[in-house]
Amino acid sequence: MKRRTRCRVRDFFESPGPRDVITLQGVWVRLDGSVVLQDITFSVREGSFLGVIGPNGAGKSTLLRVILGLVRPDRGKVRVLGMDPRRLRGELHHVGYMPQQINFDTFFPVSVYDVVMMGRVCCIGPMRFPGKEDRKAVLESIELVGLKGLEKRPIGELSGGQQKRAFLARALCLETRVLLLDEPTAGLDLDAQESLLRLIARLKEERGLTVVLVSHDLGVLARYADELVCIRKTMHLHGSPLEVLGSEKIKEVYQCEFAFLAHLRGDCGSPR
């Protein structure tokens, strides 16, 4: 990995803390002519867990794609590790991403090991082949998410929860400092949701990761996030889970789910 680290991101890591890993300032995004994100401003402290909530279609995934440099904002400034994410190409081994859903064919002939190795592609570099170091990192990452022994299983044969863990391993098999997760618990049963979130929270603590997790499900985030941002096109709320969920404004954003929210408010003080 040393072969890829450039000075600019190193400057960021050498700067005195506490540092903001992700900063958005007045970000506007228009897709196909309609405004999807409007004047979004927030920053994420290193080592913290930010939950991005909002109803379906609120622009949450677009927000992640902006942070990843996949969508260019029409207005505003985005900084990830002190750089414009679209110029972060050589430094992407610090950023792990787990997309919302991967529409792969169940019978796509790759094993868990092969899928996790895909995460190493950017640091192996074009026209090169995986080396010993890469193989070791992949196996470690697989062990970290608790899939040891399943390395050779075709990805399509795993359960939904196991597949998510494999994709998490793929996002972690680099020198990951920032983990971006888009609806990681969607489609999982409650047990699998809990265990995946506990795993993410544990990894965050152990490795000092900065986590940004997008979900439409408040219950998921209330207990794990340090801070919540609630968006629906524009930013409605930003604060601790207690502040955000305790706010009267959240029922405007979510409209009909008030009873459920009231139930959660009692819940979000519970231990992590």
Next chain:
Amino acid sequence: MLSYSFMVRALVAGSILALVCGPISFFVVTKKLSFAGMGISHAAFGGVAVGLALGVEPTIAAVIFCCLVALGIWATSRKGRLNEDAVIGMLFVTAMAMGLVVVRFARLYNVDLMAYLFGSILAIEGSDLLIIFVLGTLSLLYIVLFFKELLFIAFDEETARASGVAVDPIYAGFLLVLSLVIVISIKLVGIILVSALLVFPCAVGLQWSRNFRGVVAVSQIIGVLSVGAGLYFSYRWDVPSGASIVMVLFALLLLSLLIAPRRKSAVDLLRGKEGRAGGCGGR
């Protein structure tokens, strides 16, 4: 039959093509590009006709036509209001129609168009063999060097992009390699039938293996077997070589469907059944 040098040339050329088409067919099937393959290959007809009419080497003209169609497909798949499918459907009929118009006005009736359309074992000359060897090796080299990127793109394009893989140029490069391989296969298999070499080998490979390494290896073996047997039948019964190769490929697919261990799942992949890793759509 090996005492005829044309037969030896055809066999060597066919084997090289089969080895190159193995990994290419893997990506054509997994990235669902079989229609693109058909579109690019049919466009070669326009190129061949224009080349013959202008007195340019038909292979070179076909390469130009195929690459243009491939780039057209690539450009619309990146951004555009039309989907790839519709664009392919329009581009290749236009190229074929252009070919027919040129054939009519240039009065190319004395050229054996059947050989271009369905392949001929007599068509491979020494110079063709050299071209097939050089371009085939270059194509294979491209696939080997960018295999991990292509696999990532075929599996999960969005994350590949987010991980810094140069998706657009690598995919464009693949489509150009696909065009090259199609053009160098035309003399042996024919414009109409060449797309078979881009689909069948992987389709058969998927019956036998659950890992891409196995699938690619089986694809190559199947390719070599079918080219060898197909050329033999072509020689024996005087049928166009493309037709006999495709019939052998089809027979091998049927056989695999009957006896291979993974038959059901592979059929599902070819049908395009998708497993959702969960989640609901959103922006």
